[in-house]
Amino acid sequence: GGKTLAQACLNWVPYQEHAVISAGEKSGNLIQAFSDCVRIIEARQKVMRLVVSTASYPVFVWSLMAYLLNVIATRVVPAMSRSSNPEAWSGAPMVLHMIATFVTNWGLLTLCLVVVLVVTSVVTLPYFRGPWRTRLEILPPWSIYKALHGSTFLLNIAVMLRANIDPLGALDTLKRGANPWLRERLEAAHYGVRMGKNFGEALDLSGHEFPDHEAIQFLIVLSTTQSFSAAVHRYSLRWLEISLKQVERYAKTLSLVSMVLIGLLMILVMVGAYSMTGNATQGMTH
Numbered sequence: 641g642g643k644t645l646a647q648a649c650l651n652w653v654p655y656q657e658h659a660v661i662s663a664g665e666k667s668g669n670l671i672q673a674f675s676d677c678v679r680i681i682e683a684r685q686k687v688m689r690l691v692v693s694t695a696s697y698p699v700f701v702w703s704l705m706a707y708l709l710n711v712i713a714t715r716v717v718p719a720m721s722r723s724s725n726p727e728a729w730s731g732a733p734m735v736l737h738m739i740a741t742f743v744t745n746w747g748l749l750t751l752c753l754v755v756v757l758v759v760t761s762v763v764t765l766p767y768f769r770g771p772w773r774t775r776l777e778i779l780p781p782w783s784i785y786k787a788l789h790g791s792t793f794l795l796n797i798a799v800m801l802r803a804n805i806d807p808l809g810a811l812d813t814l815k816r817g818a819n820p821w822l823r824e825r826l827e828a829a830h831y832g833v834r835m836g837k838n839f840g841e842a843l844d845l846s847g848h849e850f851p852d853h854e855a856i857q858f859l860i861v862l863s864t865t866q867s868f869s870a871a872v873h874r875y876s877l878r879w880l881e882i883s884l885k886q887v888e889r890y891a892k893t894l895s896l897v898s899m900v901l902i903g904l905l906m907i908l909v910m911v912g913a914y915s916m917t918g919n920a921t922q923g924m925t926h
Contacts, residue, residue, distance in 0.1 A: 645661060645665060645670070649661065654817075657677045657680060657681065658817060659796055659800070659813045659814050659816075659817070660673050660676050660677050660680065660796060660799050660800070661673050661674075661677065662813055663799060663800040663803040663805050663810070663813065664676075664803060666803060666805060669803065672802075672803075673799070673803070676795070676799040679795065680792055680795055680796065680799075683791060683792055683795060683880050684788070684792060686880075686884060687787070687788045687791065687883065687884060687887060688788075690884060690887050690888055690891070691784060691788075691887060691891070694887075694888060694891030694892070694895070695891060695894075697895050697898075698891070698894045698895050698898045701895070701898040701899060701902055702898060704902060705898075705901065705902045705905060706751060708902070708905055708906070708909075709739065709743050709747065709905070710743065710747070712736060712739055712740055712743065712909060713739070713740040713743035713744050713747065716736065716740075716909060716912075716913070717736055717737055717739075717740035718740075720733065720736070720912070720913070721737075731911075731912075731915055732908055732911040732912035732915050733912045733915055735908060735912070736908060736909065736912040739908075761781055761782075762781055765781065765782070765785045765821070766819035766820065766821050766822075767819065767820050767821060768821065769820055769821055769824045773821070774847070774848055774849065777849070780890045780891075780894060783886075783890055784887050784890055784891075786850065786851070786852075787851075787852075787883040787886050787887050787890075788883070788887070789822055789851075790850060790851025790852055790855065790879075790883060791851070791876075791879055791880045791882075791883035791884075792880075793814070793822075793850075793851055794851055794855065794872070794875070794876035794879050794880075795876040795877070795880065796810075796814060797810050797814075797839075797872060797876070798869065798872040798873035798875075798876040799873070800813065801868065801869035801872055801873070802869045802870070802873055804869075807833050807839045807842075808830065808833050808834060811826050811829055811830040811833065812830065814826055815827065815830065824848070825846060825848045825850040828842075828845075828846030828847070828848060829842045829843050829846050829850075830842075831846075832845045832846060838860070838863035838864070839859055839863050839868075840856055840857075840858075840859030840860030840861070840862065840863040841860055841863070843856045843859060844856045844857075844860060851879070852879075855875075855879055858875055859872070859875075862875065
C-alpha cells in the first residue's frame with residue numbers, strides 16, 4: 641500500500657518499538673533498530689517479571705492479614721468475651737477488643753475502600769498527571785511505573801540519537817504514541833529543547849524529575865560532550881540495571897513492612913490470649 645514499515649506496524653506494536661523502527665528507517669539501519677527493539681522488549685519483560693514476582697508476596701501477606709483480622713473479630717474476641725466482661729479488659733485484650741469492634745463495624749467498608757483505591761491507582765497510572773502525580777512518584781505503584789518507563793525512555797532516546805535523530809525529533813517521535821502521563825513529560829522536555837536548552841537541562845527544567853533526579857544530572861553533564869549519543873546509549877543500559885534494582889528495593893520494602901505488621905498482629909493475639917488465660921487462672925485460684 642506504499643506505507644513504510646513503521647507506518648504499517650503502527651497499530652500492531654507498542655509505541656516504543658514503533659519509535660525505534662521509525663528511527664531505524666530514517667537512519668537506514670533497520671537491522672540495528674530490530675536489535676534495539678529486542679533489547680527494549682527484554683528490558684520491559686525483566687521489569688514486569690520483577691514486579692509480578694515481588695508484588696505477589698505482599699498481596700499474599702495482606703490477604704492473610706485480612707483473614708486474621710476477621711478471625712479476631714468473629715472467633716477470638718467473642719470466645720474471650722464469654723469468660724469475662726470486655727469493658728474490664730486492659731492491655732493486649734483491650735486492643736484486640738478495639739480491633740474486633742472496628743472490623744465488625746467498618747471492616748467491610750475499609751476493605752472495599754482499600755481495594756477501590758489500589759485498583760484506581762493502578763488503572764489510572766497512564767492517565768493521572770499534574771503536580772500531585774509528581775509528588776506521589778516517591779511511592780509505589782507510581783514510583784515503579786516511573787522507573788519502568790524511565791528506563792525504556794532513556795534507551796529509546798539513545799537509540800534515536802545513535803540513528804542521527806536530534807533530541808527534538810526524538811521527543812517528537814516518542815510523543816506520537818505516548819500515553820497522557822508520558823506525553824506530559826515529553827512535551828515539557830520538548831519545550832525546553834525548543835527554547836535552546838540541552839537535553840539534560842530541558843528535563844531538569846520540566847519539573848517532573850523524569851526519568852530520575854540522578855539520571856537528569858548525568859544527562860546534563862553528558863549533553864556537553866562531543867559523543868553525546870554514544871554516552872547516552874551506554875548510560876541507558878546502566879540505568880536499566882539501576883531501575884531494576886530500584887523496583888526490587890521498593891518491593892522488598894513493601895514485603896518487609898507487610899511482614900512486620902502481620903508479625904505484630906500475631907504477637908498481639910498471642911499476648912492477648914495468654915493474658916486472658918492468666919486472668920482466668922487467677923480467678924479460679926481465688
